[in-house]
Amino acid sequence: MTRVAFLGLGHMGLPMAVNLVKAGHEVHGFDLVPAAINAATAAGIPIASSGADAVAEADVVITMFPAGRHVIAAYQDELLAAAKPGTLFIESSTIAVDEARTAHELAIAAGHRNVDAPVSGGVVGAENGTLAFMVGGSDADFAAALPLLEAMGKRIVHCGGPGLGQAAKVCNNMVLAISQIAVAEAFVLGERLGLEHQALFDVVSQASGQCWAITTNCPVPGPVPTSPANRDYQPGFAGALMAKDLGLALQAIEGTGTDAKMGRLAQELYAAFAAGEGGHRDFSGIITDIRDAD
Structure with missing residues:
Protein backbone atom coordinates (compact mmCIF):
# COMPACT_ATOMS: atom_id res chain seq x y z
CA MET A 1 0.00 0.00 0.00
CA THR A 2 1.27 3.46 -0.94
CA ARG A 3 0.28 6.65 0.83
CA VAL A 4 -0.79 9.14 -1.83
CA ALA A 5 -1.54 12.85 -1.56
CA PHE A 6 -3.97 13.78 -4.34
CA LEU A 7 -4.27 17.53 -4.92
CA GLY A 8 -7.00 18.70 -7.28
CA LEU A 9 -10.22 16.75 -6.72
CA GLY A 10 -12.36 18.08 -9.55
CA HIS A 11 -14.31 16.18 -12.20
CA MET A 12 -11.20 14.24 -13.25
CA GLY A 13 -9.20 14.15 -10.02
CA LEU A 14 -11.85 12.76 -7.70
CA PRO A 15 -12.66 9.58 -9.65
CA MET A 16 -8.93 9.02 -10.16
CA ALA A 17 -8.41 9.26 -6.40
CA VAL A 18 -11.33 6.91 -5.78
CA ASN A 19 -9.78 4.33 -8.11
CA LEU A 20 -6.53 4.52 -6.16
CA VAL A 21 -8.46 3.75 -2.97
CA LYS A 22 -10.17 0.83 -4.70
CA ALA A 23 -6.72 -0.48 -5.63
CA GLY A 24 -5.75 -0.54 -1.95
CA HIS A 25 -3.78 2.69 -1.61
CA GLU A 26 -4.14 5.18 1.22
CA VAL A 27 -5.23 8.51 -0.28
CA HIS A 28 -5.38 11.91 1.39
CA GLY A 29 -6.77 14.75 -0.66
CA PHE A 30 -6.89 18.51 -0.84
CA ASP A 31 -8.65 21.07 -3.01
CA LEU A 32 -9.30 24.80 -2.75
CA VAL A 33 -12.90 24.50 -3.99
CA PRO A 34 -15.49 23.77 -1.26
CA ALA A 35 -17.74 21.80 -3.63
CA ALA A 36 -14.84 19.53 -4.57
CA ILE A 37 -13.99 19.00 -0.90
CA ASN A 38 -17.61 18.09 -0.14
CA ALA A 39 -17.75 15.63 -3.05
CA ALA A 40 -14.46 14.03 -1.99
CA THR A 41 -15.62 13.70 1.60
CA ALA A 42 -18.83 12.06 0.41
CA ALA A 43 -16.71 9.63 -1.61
CA GLY A 44 -14.71 8.70 1.49
CA ILE A 45 -11.49 10.55 0.70
CA PRO A 46 -9.94 12.10 3.85
CA ILE A 47 -9.28 15.82 3.32
CA ALA A 48 -6.17 17.52 4.69
CA SER A 49 -6.21 21.05 6.08
CA SER A 50 -3.77 22.28 3.42
CA GLY A 51 -1.66 21.09 0.53
CA ALA A 52 1.40 21.02 2.77
CA ASP A 53 -0.47 18.89 5.32
CA ALA A 54 -1.60 16.49 2.60
CA VAL A 55 1.91 15.83 1.28
CA ALA A 56 3.79 15.76 4.61
CA GLU A 57 3.62 11.98 5.08
CA ALA A 58 2.97 10.97 1.48
CA ASP A 59 5.10 8.58 -0.56
CA VAL A 60 3.63 9.95 -3.79
CA VAL A 61 2.04 13.30 -4.62
CA ILE A 62 -0.34 13.56 -7.59
CA THR A 63 -1.39 17.00 -8.82
CA MET A 64 -4.30 17.70 -11.16
CA PHE A 65 -4.50 21.50 -11.50
CA PRO A 66 -6.08 23.87 -14.06
CA ALA A 67 -2.86 25.38 -15.46
CA GLY A 68 0.90 25.31 -15.29
CA ARG A 69 1.16 28.45 -13.19
CA HIS A 70 -0.83 26.71 -10.46
CA VAL A 71 1.51 23.72 -10.52
CA ILE A 72 4.69 25.80 -10.31
CA ALA A 73 3.27 28.08 -7.60
CA ALA A 74 2.16 25.11 -5.50
CA TYR A 75 5.53 23.41 -5.87
CA GLN A 76 7.40 26.58 -4.92
CA ASP A 77 5.10 27.84 -2.18
CA GLU A 78 4.54 24.74 -0.07
CA LEU A 79 4.53 21.27 -1.60
CA LEU A 80 8.22 20.63 -2.25
CA ALA A 81 9.30 22.00 1.11
CA ALA A 82 6.66 20.04 3.01
CA ALA A 83 7.24 16.65 1.37
CA LYS A 84 9.59 13.97 2.68
CA PRO A 85 12.95 13.69 0.86
CA GLY A 86 12.68 11.55 -2.26
CA THR A 87 8.90 11.88 -2.64
CA LEU A 88 7.66 11.00 -6.12
CA PHE A 89 5.65 13.83 -7.68
CA ILE A 90 3.31 12.78 -10.50
CA GLU A 91 2.12 15.86 -12.37
CA SER A 92 -1.08 14.94 -14.24
CA SER A 93 -2.34 18.39 -15.19
CA THR A 94 -2.19 19.38 -18.84
CA ILE A 95 0.41 22.15 -18.99
CA ALA A 96 3.01 23.52 -21.39
CA VAL A 97 6.11 21.45 -22.08
CA ASP A 98 8.42 24.14 -20.69
CA GLU A 99 6.27 24.39 -17.55
CA ALA A 100 6.51 20.63 -17.05
CA ARG A 101 10.28 20.84 -17.35
CA THR A 102 10.39 23.73 -14.88
CA ALA A 103 8.31 21.71 -12.40
CA HIS A 104 10.66 18.77 -12.90
CA GLU A 105 13.74 20.89 -12.25
CA LEU A 106 12.17 22.38 -9.11
CA ALA A 107 11.33 18.92 -7.77
CA ILE A 108 14.80 17.53 -8.46
CA ALA A 109 16.49 20.58 -6.91
CA ALA A 110 14.39 20.04 -3.76
CA GLY A 111 15.52 16.40 -3.47
CA HIS A 112 12.43 14.74 -4.94
CA ARG A 113 11.51 12.71 -8.02
CA ASN A 114 9.10 13.81 -10.74
CA VAL A 115 7.26 12.63 -13.83
CA ASP A 116 4.80 14.48 -16.01
CA ALA A 117 1.82 12.22 -16.70
CA PRO A 118 -1.06 14.03 -18.44
CA VAL A 119 -4.16 12.00 -19.22
CA SER A 120 -6.58 11.38 -22.04
CA GLY A 121 -10.01 9.81 -21.76
CA GLY A 122 -12.18 12.44 -20.08
CA VAL A 123 -14.44 12.05 -17.08
CA VAL A 124 -15.79 8.69 -18.28
CA GLY A 125 -12.26 7.33 -18.53
CA ALA A 126 -11.43 8.67 -15.08
CA GLU A 127 -14.52 7.04 -13.57
CA ASN A 128 -13.94 3.71 -15.31
CA GLY A 129 -10.20 3.57 -14.70
CA THR A 130 -9.51 3.47 -18.44
CA LEU A 131 -7.48 6.65 -18.86
CA ALA A 132 -4.44 6.84 -21.10
CA PHE A 133 -1.32 8.30 -19.44
CA MET A 134 1.49 9.86 -21.45
CA VAL A 135 4.54 9.93 -19.19
CA GLY A 136 7.76 11.92 -19.28
CA GLY A 137 10.62 11.21 -16.89
CA SER A 138 13.47 8.84 -16.14
CA ASP A 139 13.12 5.08 -16.52
CA ALA A 140 13.36 4.60 -12.76
CA ASP A 141 10.74 7.21 -11.94
CA PHE A 142 8.41 5.85 -14.61
CA ALA A 143 8.75 2.38 -13.09
CA ALA A 144 7.95 3.77 -9.65
CA ALA A 145 4.86 5.60 -10.93
CA LEU A 146 3.57 2.73 -13.07
CA PRO A 147 1.62 0.74 -10.43
CA LEU A 148 -0.34 3.85 -9.43
CA LEU A 149 -1.00 4.85 -13.03
CA GLU A 150 -2.22 1.33 -13.77
CA ALA A 151 -4.80 1.71 -10.98
CA MET A 152 -6.24 4.73 -12.79
CA GLY A 153 -5.66 3.94 -16.44
CA LYS A 154 -5.67 1.27 -19.09
CA ARG A 155 -2.86 2.45 -21.37
CA ILE A 156 0.35 3.95 -20.00
CA VAL A 157 3.08 5.02 -22.42
CA HIS A 158 6.56 6.18 -21.43
CA CYS A 159 7.19 8.91 -23.99
CA GLY A 160 10.75 9.82 -22.98
CA GLY A 161 12.42 12.33 -20.70
CA PRO A 162 10.95 15.20 -18.67
CA GLY A 163 8.26 17.16 -20.50
CA LEU A 164 7.73 14.60 -23.25
CA GLY A 165 4.51 13.31 -21.72
CA GLN A 166 3.12 16.82 -22.14
Missing part, protein backbone atom coordinates in the same frame (compact mmCIF):
# COMPACT_ATOMS: atom_id res chain seq x y z
CA ALA A 167 4.55 16.95 -25.67
CA ALA A 168 2.64 13.79 -26.58
CA LYS A 169 -0.55 15.17 -24.99
CA VAL A 170 -0.43 18.45 -26.90
CA CYS A 171 0.14 16.62 -30.19
CA ASN A 172 -2.66 14.15 -29.49
CA ASN A 173 -5.17 16.85 -28.65
CA MET A 174 -4.29 18.86 -31.72
CA VAL A 175 -5.11 15.77 -33.81
CA LEU A 176 -8.32 15.25 -31.84
CA ALA A 177 -9.49 18.84 -32.31
CA ILE A 178 -8.80 18.82 -36.03
CA SER A 179 -10.58 15.49 -36.51
CA GLN A 180 -13.59 16.60 -34.41
CA ILE A 181 -13.96 19.70 -36.59
CA ALA A 182 -13.64 17.61 -39.76
CA VAL A 183 -16.31 15.15 -38.58
CA ALA A 184 -18.64 18.02 -37.61
CA GLU A 185 -18.19 19.67 -41.00
CA ALA A 186 -18.89 16.35 -42.74
CA PHE A 187 -22.17 15.88 -40.87
CA VAL A 188 -23.29 19.44 -41.63
CA LEU A 189 -22.43 18.92 -45.30
CA GLY A 190 -24.26 15.57 -45.27
CA GLU A 191 -27.35 17.21 -43.76
CA ARG A 192 -27.43 19.81 -46.50
CA LEU A 193 -27.04 17.14 -49.16
CA GLY A 194 -29.96 15.19 -47.71
CA LEU A 195 -28.05 12.37 -45.98
CA GLU A 196 -29.48 10.84 -42.84
CA HIS A 197 -27.08 10.95 -39.89
CA GLN A 198 -27.20 7.19 -39.43
CA ALA A 199 -26.40 6.52 -43.08
CA LEU A 200 -23.37 8.79 -43.01
CA PHE A 201 -22.21 7.27 -39.73
CA ASP A 202 -22.58 3.74 -41.12
CA VAL A 203 -20.35 4.64 -44.04
CA VAL A 204 -17.65 6.75 -42.38
CA SER A 205 -17.32 4.66 -39.21
CA GLN A 206 -16.35 1.65 -41.36
CA ALA A 207 -14.42 3.46 -44.08
CA SER A 208 -11.22 5.47 -44.44
CA GLY A 209 -12.69 8.41 -42.49
CA GLN A 210 -13.07 6.31 -39.33
CA CYS A 211 -11.73 8.01 -36.17
CA TRP A 212 -12.51 8.42 -32.45
CA ALA A 213 -14.33 11.68 -33.15
CA ILE A 214 -17.03 9.74 -35.01
CA THR A 215 -17.08 6.28 -33.40
CA THR A 216 -17.04 7.52 -29.78
CA ASN A 217 -17.72 11.27 -29.83
CA CYS A 218 -20.14 11.43 -32.75
CA PRO A 219 -21.36 15.05 -32.82
CA VAL A 220 -24.98 14.31 -33.79
CA PRO A 221 -27.62 12.54 -31.67
CA GLY A 222 -28.48 8.97 -32.51
CA PRO A 223 -25.66 6.90 -34.01
CA VAL A 224 -23.58 6.61 -30.80
CA PRO A 225 -26.00 6.59 -27.83
CA THR A 226 -23.24 7.32 -25.30
CA SER A 227 -21.85 10.38 -27.11
CA PRO A 228 -22.35 13.85 -25.57
CA ALA A 229 -24.59 14.81 -28.48
CA ASN A 230 -27.28 12.66 -26.86
CA ARG A 231 -26.97 14.63 -23.60
CA ASP A 232 -27.26 18.12 -25.09
CA TYR A 233 -23.45 18.20 -25.32
CA GLN A 234 -22.90 17.84 -21.59
CA PRO A 235 -19.15 17.15 -21.23
CA GLY A 236 -17.26 14.88 -21.56
CA PHE A 237 -14.41 17.18 -22.36
CA ALA A 238 -15.49 20.80 -22.30
CA GLY A 239 -14.88 23.24 -25.12
CA ALA A 240 -12.99 25.53 -22.74
CA LEU A 241 -10.53 22.74 -21.96
CA MET A 242 -9.98 21.99 -25.62
CA ALA A 243 -9.40 25.70 -26.26
CA LYS A 244 -6.86 25.72 -23.41
CA ASP A 245 -5.04 22.67 -24.78
CA LEU A 246 -4.93 24.16 -28.27
CA GLY A 247 -3.47 27.30 -26.76
CA LEU A 248 -0.66 25.10 -25.45
CA ALA A 249 -0.36 23.54 -28.91
CA LEU A 250 -0.09 27.01 -30.44
CA GLN A 251 2.71 27.88 -27.98
CA ALA A 252 4.54 24.75 -29.07
CA ILE A 253 3.90 25.44 -32.76
CA GLU A 254 5.32 28.94 -32.48
CA GLY A 255 8.17 27.92 -30.20
CA THR A 256 9.36 25.26 -32.64
CA GLY A 257 8.63 27.19 -35.83
CA THR A 258 6.34 24.43 -37.06
CA ASP A 259 4.17 25.13 -40.11
CA ALA A 260 0.93 23.70 -38.67
CA LYS A 261 -1.86 25.43 -40.55
CA MET A 262 -4.61 23.06 -39.42
CA GLY A 263 -3.49 23.28 -35.81
CA ARG A 264 -3.61 27.07 -35.92
CA LEU A 265 -7.08 27.04 -37.50
CA ALA A 266 -8.39 24.55 -34.94
CA GLN A 267 -7.10 26.81 -32.17
CA GLU A 268 -8.93 29.81 -33.67
CA LEU A 269 -12.19 27.89 -34.04
CA TYR A 270 -12.13 26.44 -30.53
CA ALA A 271 -11.17 29.77 -28.98
CA ALA A 272 -14.28 31.28 -30.59
CA PHE A 273 -16.43 28.31 -29.55
CA ALA A 274 -15.25 28.51 -25.94
CA ALA A 275 -15.81 32.26 -25.83
CA GLY A 276 -19.48 31.72 -26.61
CA GLU A 277 -21.80 29.07 -25.17
CA GLY A 278 -19.31 26.33 -25.91
CA GLY A 279 -17.07 26.88 -22.93
CA HIS A 280 -19.15 24.58 -20.71
CA ARG A 281 -20.38 22.24 -23.45
CA ASP A 282 -18.61 19.20 -24.82
CA PHE A 283 -16.09 20.09 -27.49
CA SER A 284 -18.04 18.04 -30.04
CA GLY A 285 -20.72 20.72 -29.72
CA ILE A 286 -18.64 22.85 -32.09
CA ILE A 287 -20.93 21.37 -34.76
CA THR A 288 -23.52 23.94 -33.63
CA ASP A 289 -21.13 26.78 -34.50
CA ILE A 290 -20.41 25.18 -37.87
CA ARG A 291 -24.14 24.89 -38.63
CA ASP A 292 -24.59 28.56 -37.79
CA ALA A 293 -21.52 29.78 -39.67
CA ASP A 294 -23.44 30.57 -42.81
Whole structure:
Protein backbone atom coordinates (compact mmCIF):
# COMPACT_ATOMS: atom_id res chain seq x y z
CA MET A 1 0.00 0.00 0.00
CA THR A 2 1.27 3.46 -0.94
CA ARG A 3 0.28 6.65 0.83
CA VAL A 4 -0.79 9.14 -1.83
CA ALA A 5 -1.54 12.85 -1.56
CA PHE A 6 -3.97 13.78 -4.34
CA LEU A 7 -4.27 17.53 -4.92
CA GLY A 8 -7.00 18.70 -7.28
CA LEU A 9 -10.22 16.75 -6.72
CA GLY A 10 -12.36 18.08 -9.55
CA HIS A 11 -14.31 16.18 -12.20
CA MET A 12 -11.20 14.24 -13.25
CA GLY A 13 -9.20 14.15 -10.02
CA LEU A 14 -11.85 12.76 -7.70
CA PRO A 15 -12.66 9.58 -9.65
CA MET A 16 -8.93 9.02 -10.16
CA ALA A 17 -8.41 9.26 -6.40
CA VAL A 18 -11.33 6.91 -5.78
CA ASN A 19 -9.78 4.33 -8.11
CA LEU A 20 -6.53 4.52 -6.16
CA VAL A 21 -8.46 3.75 -2.97
CA LYS A 22 -10.17 0.83 -4.70
CA ALA A 23 -6.72 -0.48 -5.63
CA GLY A 24 -5.75 -0.54 -1.95
CA HIS A 25 -3.78 2.69 -1.61
CA GLU A 26 -4.14 5.18 1.22
CA VAL A 27 -5.23 8.51 -0.28
CA HIS A 28 -5.38 11.91 1.39
CA GLY A 29 -6.77 14.75 -0.66
CA PHE A 30 -6.89 18.51 -0.84
CA ASP A 31 -8.65 21.07 -3.01
CA LEU A 32 -9.30 24.80 -2.75
CA VAL A 33 -12.90 24.50 -3.99
CA PRO A 34 -15.49 23.77 -1.26
CA ALA A 35 -17.74 21.80 -3.63
CA ALA A 36 -14.84 19.53 -4.57
CA ILE A 37 -13.99 19.00 -0.90
CA ASN A 38 -17.61 18.09 -0.14
CA ALA A 39 -17.75 15.63 -3.05
CA ALA A 40 -14.46 14.03 -1.99
CA THR A 41 -15.62 13.70 1.60
CA ALA A 42 -18.83 12.06 0.41
CA ALA A 43 -16.71 9.63 -1.61
CA GLY A 44 -14.71 8.70 1.49
CA ILE A 45 -11.49 10.55 0.70
CA PRO A 46 -9.94 12.10 3.85
CA ILE A 47 -9.28 15.82 3.32
CA ALA A 48 -6.17 17.52 4.69
CA SER A 49 -6.21 21.05 6.08
CA SER A 50 -3.77 22.28 3.42
CA GLY A 51 -1.66 21.09 0.53
CA ALA A 52 1.40 21.02 2.77
CA ASP A 53 -0.47 18.89 5.32
CA ALA A 54 -1.60 16.49 2.60
CA VAL A 55 1.91 15.83 1.28
CA ALA A 56 3.79 15.76 4.61
CA GLU A 57 3.62 11.98 5.08
CA ALA A 58 2.97 10.97 1.48
CA ASP A 59 5.10 8.58 -0.56
CA VAL A 60 3.63 9.95 -3.79
CA VAL A 61 2.04 13.30 -4.62
CA ILE A 62 -0.34 13.56 -7.59
CA THR A 63 -1.39 17.00 -8.82
CA MET A 64 -4.30 17.70 -11.16
CA PHE A 65 -4.50 21.50 -11.50
CA PRO A 66 -6.08 23.87 -14.06
CA ALA A 67 -2.86 25.38 -15.46
CA GLY A 68 0.90 25.31 -15.29
CA ARG A 69 1.16 28.45 -13.19
CA HIS A 70 -0.83 26.71 -10.46
CA VAL A 71 1.51 23.72 -10.52
CA ILE A 72 4.69 25.80 -10.31
CA ALA A 73 3.27 28.08 -7.60
CA ALA A 74 2.16 25.11 -5.50
CA TYR A 75 5.53 23.41 -5.87
CA GLN A 76 7.40 26.58 -4.92
CA ASP A 77 5.10 27.84 -2.18
CA GLU A 78 4.54 24.74 -0.07
CA LEU A 79 4.53 21.27 -1.60
CA LEU A 80 8.22 20.63 -2.25
CA ALA A 81 9.30 22.00 1.11
CA ALA A 82 6.66 20.04 3.01
CA ALA A 83 7.24 16.65 1.37
CA LYS A 84 9.59 13.97 2.68
CA PRO A 85 12.95 13.69 0.86
CA GLY A 86 12.68 11.55 -2.26
CA THR A 87 8.90 11.88 -2.64
CA LEU A 88 7.66 11.00 -6.12
CA PHE A 89 5.65 13.83 -7.68
CA ILE A 90 3.31 12.78 -10.50
CA GLU A 91 2.12 15.86 -12.37
CA SER A 92 -1.08 14.94 -14.24
CA SER A 93 -2.34 18.39 -15.19
CA THR A 94 -2.19 19.38 -18.84
CA ILE A 95 0.41 22.15 -18.99
CA ALA A 96 3.01 23.52 -21.39
CA VAL A 97 6.11 21.45 -22.08
CA ASP A 98 8.42 24.14 -20.69
CA GLU A 99 6.27 24.39 -17.55
CA ALA A 100 6.51 20.63 -17.05
CA ARG A 101 10.28 20.84 -17.35
CA THR A 102 10.39 23.73 -14.88
CA ALA A 103 8.31 21.71 -12.40
CA HIS A 104 10.66 18.77 -12.90
CA GLU A 105 13.74 20.89 -12.25
CA LEU A 106 12.17 22.38 -9.11
CA ALA A 107 11.33 18.92 -7.77
CA ILE A 108 14.80 17.53 -8.46
CA ALA A 109 16.49 20.58 -6.91
CA ALA A 110 14.39 20.04 -3.76
CA GLY A 111 15.52 16.40 -3.47
CA HIS A 112 12.43 14.74 -4.94
CA ARG A 113 11.51 12.71 -8.02
CA ASN A 114 9.10 13.81 -10.74
CA VAL A 115 7.26 12.63 -13.83
CA ASP A 116 4.80 14.48 -16.01
CA ALA A 117 1.82 12.22 -16.70
CA PRO A 118 -1.06 14.03 -18.44
CA VAL A 119 -4.16 12.00 -19.22
CA SER A 120 -6.58 11.38 -22.04
CA GLY A 121 -10.01 9.81 -21.76
CA GLY A 122 -12.18 12.44 -20.08
CA VAL A 123 -14.44 12.05 -17.08
CA VAL A 124 -15.79 8.69 -18.28
CA GLY A 125 -12.26 7.33 -18.53
CA ALA A 126 -11.43 8.67 -15.08
CA GLU A 127 -14.52 7.04 -13.57
CA ASN A 128 -13.94 3.71 -15.31
CA GLY A 129 -10.20 3.57 -14.70
CA THR A 130 -9.51 3.47 -18.44
CA LEU A 131 -7.48 6.65 -18.86
CA ALA A 132 -4.44 6.84 -21.10
CA PHE A 133 -1.32 8.30 -19.44
CA MET A 134 1.49 9.86 -21.45
CA VAL A 135 4.54 9.93 -19.19
CA GLY A 136 7.76 11.92 -19.28
CA GLY A 137 10.62 11.21 -16.89
CA SER A 138 13.47 8.84 -16.14
CA ASP A 139 13.12 5.08 -16.52
CA ALA A 140 13.36 4.60 -12.76
CA ASP A 141 10.74 7.21 -11.94
CA PHE A 142 8.41 5.85 -14.61
CA ALA A 143 8.75 2.38 -13.09
CA ALA A 144 7.95 3.77 -9.65
CA ALA A 145 4.86 5.60 -10.93
CA LEU A 146 3.57 2.73 -13.07
CA PRO A 147 1.62 0.74 -10.43
CA LEU A 148 -0.34 3.85 -9.43
CA LEU A 149 -1.00 4.85 -13.03
CA GLU A 150 -2.22 1.33 -13.77
CA ALA A 151 -4.80 1.71 -10.98
CA MET A 152 -6.24 4.73 -12.79
CA GLY A 153 -5.66 3.94 -16.44
CA LYS A 154 -5.67 1.27 -19.09
CA ARG A 155 -2.86 2.45 -21.37
CA ILE A 156 0.35 3.95 -20.00
CA VAL A 157 3.08 5.02 -22.42
CA HIS A 158 6.56 6.18 -21.43
CA CYS A 159 7.19 8.91 -23.99
CA GLY A 160 10.75 9.82 -22.98
CA GLY A 161 12.42 12.33 -20.70
CA PRO A 162 10.95 15.20 -18.67
CA GLY A 163 8.26 17.16 -20.50
CA LEU A 164 7.73 14.60 -23.25
CA GLY A 165 4.51 13.31 -21.72
CA GLN A 166 3.12 16.82 -22.14
CA ALA A 167 4.55 16.95 -25.67
CA ALA A 168 2.64 13.79 -26.58
CA LYS A 169 -0.55 15.17 -24.99
CA VAL A 170 -0.43 18.45 -26.90
CA CYS A 171 0.14 16.62 -30.19
CA ASN A 172 -2.66 14.15 -29.49
CA ASN A 173 -5.17 16.85 -28.65
CA MET A 174 -4.29 18.86 -31.72
CA VAL A 175 -5.11 15.77 -33.81
CA LEU A 176 -8.32 15.25 -31.84
CA ALA A 177 -9.49 18.84 -32.31
CA ILE A 178 -8.80 18.82 -36.03
CA SER A 179 -10.58 15.49 -36.51
CA GLN A 180 -13.59 16.60 -34.41
CA ILE A 181 -13.96 19.70 -36.59
CA ALA A 182 -13.64 17.61 -39.76
CA VAL A 183 -16.31 15.15 -38.58
CA ALA A 184 -18.64 18.02 -37.61
CA GLU A 185 -18.19 19.67 -41.00
CA ALA A 186 -18.89 16.35 -42.74
CA PHE A 187 -22.17 15.88 -40.87
CA VAL A 188 -23.29 19.44 -41.63
CA LEU A 189 -22.43 18.92 -45.30
CA GLY A 190 -24.26 15.57 -45.27
CA GLU A 191 -27.35 17.21 -43.76
CA ARG A 192 -27.43 19.81 -46.50
CA LEU A 193 -27.04 17.14 -49.16
CA GLY A 194 -29.96 15.19 -47.71
CA LEU A 195 -28.05 12.37 -45.98
CA GLU A 196 -29.48 10.84 -42.84
CA HIS A 197 -27.08 10.95 -39.89
CA GLN A 198 -27.20 7.19 -39.43
CA ALA A 199 -26.40 6.52 -43.08
CA LEU A 200 -23.37 8.79 -43.01
CA PHE A 201 -22.21 7.27 -39.73
CA ASP A 202 -22.58 3.74 -41.12
CA VAL A 203 -20.35 4.64 -44.04
CA VAL A 204 -17.65 6.75 -42.38
CA SER A 205 -17.32 4.66 -39.21
CA GLN A 206 -16.35 1.65 -41.36
CA ALA A 207 -14.42 3.46 -44.08
CA SER A 208 -11.22 5.47 -44.44
CA GLY A 209 -12.69 8.41 -42.49
CA GLN A 210 -13.07 6.31 -39.33
CA CYS A 211 -11.73 8.01 -36.17
CA TRP A 212 -12.51 8.42 -32.45
CA ALA A 213 -14.33 11.68 -33.15
CA ILE A 214 -17.03 9.74 -35.01
CA THR A 215 -17.08 6.28 -33.40
CA THR A 216 -17.04 7.52 -29.78
CA ASN A 217 -17.72 11.27 -29.83
CA CYS A 218 -20.14 11.43 -32.75
CA PRO A 219 -21.36 15.05 -32.82
CA VAL A 220 -24.98 14.31 -33.79
CA PRO A 221 -27.62 12.54 -31.67
CA GLY A 222 -28.48 8.97 -32.51
CA PRO A 223 -25.66 6.90 -34.01
CA VAL A 224 -23.58 6.61 -30.80
CA PRO A 225 -26.00 6.59 -27.83
CA THR A 226 -23.24 7.32 -25.30
CA SER A 227 -21.85 10.38 -27.11
CA PRO A 228 -22.35 13.85 -25.57
CA ALA A 229 -24.59 14.81 -28.48
CA ASN A 230 -27.28 12.66 -26.86
CA ARG A 231 -26.97 14.63 -23.60
CA ASP A 232 -27.26 18.12 -25.09
CA TYR A 233 -23.45 18.20 -25.32
CA GLN A 234 -22.90 17.84 -21.59
CA PRO A 235 -19.15 17.15 -21.23
CA GLY A 236 -17.26 14.88 -21.56
CA PHE A 237 -14.41 17.18 -22.36
CA ALA A 238 -15.49 20.80 -22.30
CA GLY A 239 -14.88 23.24 -25.12
CA ALA A 240 -12.99 25.53 -22.74
CA LEU A 241 -10.53 22.74 -21.96
CA MET A 242 -9.98 21.99 -25.62
CA ALA A 243 -9.40 25.70 -26.26
CA LYS A 244 -6.86 25.72 -23.41
CA ASP A 245 -5.04 22.67 -24.78
CA LEU A 246 -4.93 24.16 -28.27
CA GLY A 247 -3.47 27.30 -26.76
CA LEU A 248 -0.66 25.10 -25.45
CA ALA A 249 -0.36 23.54 -28.91
CA LEU A 250 -0.09 27.01 -30.44
CA GLN A 251 2.71 27.88 -27.98
CA ALA A 252 4.54 24.75 -29.07
CA ILE A 253 3.90 25.44 -32.76
CA GLU A 254 5.32 28.94 -32.48
CA GLY A 255 8.17 27.92 -30.20
CA THR A 256 9.36 25.26 -32.64
CA GLY A 257 8.63 27.19 -35.83
CA THR A 258 6.34 24.43 -37.06
CA ASP A 259 4.17 25.13 -40.11
CA ALA A 260 0.93 23.70 -38.67
CA LYS A 261 -1.86 25.43 -40.55
CA MET A 262 -4.61 23.06 -39.42
CA GLY A 263 -3.49 23.28 -35.81
CA ARG A 264 -3.61 27.07 -35.92
CA LEU A 265 -7.08 27.04 -37.50
CA ALA A 266 -8.39 24.55 -34.94
CA GLN A 267 -7.10 26.81 -32.17
CA GLU A 268 -8.93 29.81 -33.67
CA LEU A 269 -12.19 27.89 -34.04
CA TYR A 270 -12.13 26.44 -30.53
CA ALA A 271 -11.17 29.77 -28.98
CA ALA A 272 -14.28 31.28 -30.59
CA PHE A 273 -16.43 28.31 -29.55
CA ALA A 274 -15.25 28.51 -25.94
CA ALA A 275 -15.81 32.26 -25.83
CA GLY A 276 -19.48 31.72 -26.61
CA GLU A 277 -21.80 29.07 -25.17
CA GLY A 278 -19.31 26.33 -25.91
CA GLY A 279 -17.07 26.88 -22.93
CA HIS A 280 -19.15 24.58 -20.71
CA ARG A 281 -20.38 22.24 -23.45
CA ASP A 282 -18.61 19.20 -24.82
CA PHE A 283 -16.09 20.09 -27.49
CA SER A 284 -18.04 18.04 -30.04
CA GLY A 285 -20.72 20.72 -29.72
CA ILE A 286 -18.64 22.85 -32.09
CA ILE A 287 -20.93 21.37 -34.76
CA THR A 288 -23.52 23.94 -33.63
CA ASP A 289 -21.13 26.78 -34.50
CA ILE A 290 -20.41 25.18 -37.87
CA ARG A 291 -24.14 24.89 -38.63
CA ASP A 292 -24.59 28.56 -37.79
CA ALA A 293 -21.52 29.78 -39.67
CA ASP A 294 -23.44 30.57 -42.81
